[in-house]
Amino acid sequence: MDLLATAAATSDHPMLEVRDVRMSFDDNVVLKGVDLTVHEHEVVSLIGASGSGKSTLLRCINLLEQIDDGQILLDGVDITDPRADSDKVRAQIGVVFQHYNLFPHMTVLDNVTLASRKVLRMGKAEAAERGRAMLERIGVGDKCDVYPDQLSGGQQQRVAIARAIVTNPKILLLDEITSALDPILVGEVLDLVIDLKREGATIIMATHEMSFAKHISDAVVFLEQGVICEKGTPEQIFEHPQHPETENFLKRVLDWMN
Amino acid sequence: MSKHPTAYDPAEFEQEYHTSDIELQRRTFRRKQTGKSVLISLFSTLIFVVVIVAVLSRSSGWHAVQKTFFSPHYFMDSLPAVAKGLLTNIEILFFAAIGVAVLSTLIALARTLQSPVTFPLRFLAASYTDLFRGIPLLLVLYLIGFGVPGLGLFGRIDPILLGTIALIINYSAYVAEVIRAGILGVHPSQRAAARSLGLTYGQTMRLVVLPQAVRKVIPPLMNDFVALQKDVGMVSVLGIIDAVRAAQINVALSFNYTPYVVAACLFIAMSFPVIRVTDWYANRRRHREESSGVV
Numbered sequence: 359m360d361l362l363a364t365a366a367a368t369s370d371h372p373m374l375e376v377r378d379v380r381m382s383f384d385d386n387v388v389l390k391g392v393d394l395t396v397h398e399h400e401v402v403s404l405i406g407a408s409g410s411g412k413s414t415l416l417r418c419i420n421l422l423e424q425i426d427d428g429q430i431l432l433d434g435v436d437i438t439d440p441r442a443d444s445d446k447v448r449a450q451i452g453v454v455f456q457h458y459n460l461f462p463h464m465t466v467l468d469n470v471t472l473a474s475r476k477v478l479r480m481g482k483a484e485a486a487e488r489g490r491a492m493l494e495r496i497g498v499g500d501k502c503d504v505y506p507d508q509l510s511g512g513q514q515q516r517v518a519i520a521r522a523i524v525t526n527p528k529i530l531l532l533d534e535i536t537s538a539l540d541p542i543l544v545g546e547v548l549d550l551v552i553d554l555k556r557e558g559a560t561i562i563m564a565t566h567e568m569s570f571a572k573h574i575s576d577a578v579v580f581l582e583q584g585v586i587c588e589k590g591t592p593e594q595i596f597e598h599p600q601h602p603e604t605e606n607f608l609k610r611v612l613d614w615m616n
Numbered sequence: 617m618s619k620h621p622t623a624y625d626p627a628e629f630e631q632e633y634h635t636s637d638i639e640l641q642r643r644t645f646r647r648k649q650t651g652k653s654v655l656i657s658l659f660s661t662l663i664f665v666v667v668i669v670a671v672l673s674r675s676s677g678w679h680a681v682q683k684t685f686f687s688p689h690y691f692m693d694s695l696p697a698v699a700k701g702l703l704t705n706i707e708i709l710f711f712a713a714i715g716v717a718v719l720s721t722l723i724a725l726a727r728t729l730q731s732p733v734t735f736p737l738r739f740l741a742a743s744y745t746d747l748f749r750g751i752p753l754l755l756v757l758y759l760i761g762f763g764v765p766g767l768g769l770f771g772r773i774d775p776i777l778l779g780t781i782a783l784i785i786n787y788s789a790y791v792a793e794v795i796r797a798g799i800l801g802v803h804p805s806q807r808a809a810a811r812s813l814g815l816t817y818g819q820t821m822r823l824v825v826l827p828q829a830v831r832k833v834i835p836p837l838m839n840d841f842v843a844l845q846k847d848v849g850m851v852s853v854l855g856i857i858d859a860v861r862a863a864q865i866n867v868a869l870s871f872n873y874t875p876y877v878v879a880a881c882l883f884i885a886m887s888f889p890v891i892r893v894t895d896w897y898a899n900r901r902r903h904r905e906e907s908s909g910v911v
Binding site: 439 | 633649
């Protein structure tokens with residue numbers, strides 16, 4: 359934990375409130391009433407098996423899916439209200455996907471500055487300056503003018519993170535951002551996430567990296583079949599799981615790793 | 617249960633569930649929004665139609681055009697002959713479609729061969745597609761329809777057969793390129809996986825690559841099929857009494873152009889089901905393949 363000694367203290371201000379959210383694809387009920395609050399500067403990890411609803415929950419928060427019931431509040435504003443402008447809402451939420459999803463027909467710098475230019479209507483020069491500074495910061499300052507396919511997976515994912523945070527979103531959603539990476543490249547991406555946490559970013563991440571989740575999270579949420587089975591501090595969840603389902607899941611994941 | 621901070625039982629969660637007031641309000645709001653949008657679109661469509669009708673009916677020549685193109689009398693009069701002609705079109709379409717499917721697949725396969733030994737085949741296939749995509753269909757019809765009988769090699773040949781062959785030759789060149797694109801679109805790892813199982817090149821193509829390739833290109837293939845459906849009308853230049861020719865004859869008899877409209881209507885009626893099926897298929901596949909959510 360000493361790594362995070364300088365991390366900004368979490369505040370009492372709820373940045374994201376998920377209230378009794380339900381969501382289904384046709385007959386398949388994916389979320390069965392999920393409640394979750396993420397405070398400002400807080401890092402919350404979602405763990406659970408594939409199909410437990412982690413990704414769907416993130417997609418609902420980003421309004422990529424329409425929920426069937428419940429409410430989601432971003433910084434106190436109900437973003438599930440049909441009157442809300444979903445484009446404006448999404449502009450305030452940064453998302454990083456498992457497969458980077460960089461735009462292959464644009465240079466790295468254009469990828470990073472696209473939202474600044476087209477959504478925030480920033481001038482080209484200013485956007486480029488901020489983009490360059492951001493790329494410099496994440497250690498790919500020399501790659502501004504190359505195309506994404508010339509970067510390693512780790513570099514691509516860091517650029518994807520840069521693209522998500524350059525517009526100063528209120529919250530950052532990370533959807534299994536290391537799952538597609540070569541193990542040797544995972545570290546450089548996770549280091550960047552630690553940096554973000556230290557700077558006070560509010561983050562929700564779905565992850566299979568248990569040790570990382572344990573290390574960085576302020577709270578860990580275990581999802582099972584669309585329900586929050588257990589939530590607590592990393593110590594509670596990983597050292598003293600209260601629920602047999604949690605225990606079983608962790609045992610299977612961690613046994614296999616050892 | 618008190619030991620556990622949250623009661624976990626999915627079944628229980630579902631049983632207790634009643635739609636919340638917030639969600640009901642949202643649904644009401646969305647329904648109203650949809651209602652509004654439908655009203656606006658209906659209204660704008662109505663205005664559009666009224667304007668078109670007004671402009672047409674006020675034009676000075678409208679009356680004459682109506683008489684020469686949309687005469688109910690000549691419509692009913694020529695319908696049986698034109699419809700009978702359409703049967704010939706359908707017959708040609710049936711055999712042409714089968715011929716195109718076979719020939720184009722062979723050409724596409726020839727073009728994707730890799731080995732240096734097969735260079736002549738590849739070259740032939742490439743020349744074929746280059747050549748016949750460049751020649752207008754009308755010229756191919758003339759060349760085959762009048763040139764082949766001119767050789768005098770086969771005795772008298774039914775022009776319907778010649779027309780069908782001309783269509784097959786022309787369309788196979790296009791369709792082969794579509795199928796080739798499909799074959800190239802199947803990820804090379806699929807080929808690697810199939811060959812790793814010990815399948816031969818032919819088996820790999822037939823059992824693994826082609827089925828995926830064809831599925832990928834079904835929408836453009838259907839598009840070509842619709843194009844073929846109306847291009848069968850071109851065989852009329854060979855003197856075949858198809859729908860177009862039958863309409864022409866009726867026009868010549870009466871100096872009224874309504875029979876052409878009859879033929880057009882019949883061709884539309886013929887292509888409509890295929891167009892709808894294509895749309896339906898494309899939508900279904902999109903729905904299945906990607907859960908892209910609401911954006």
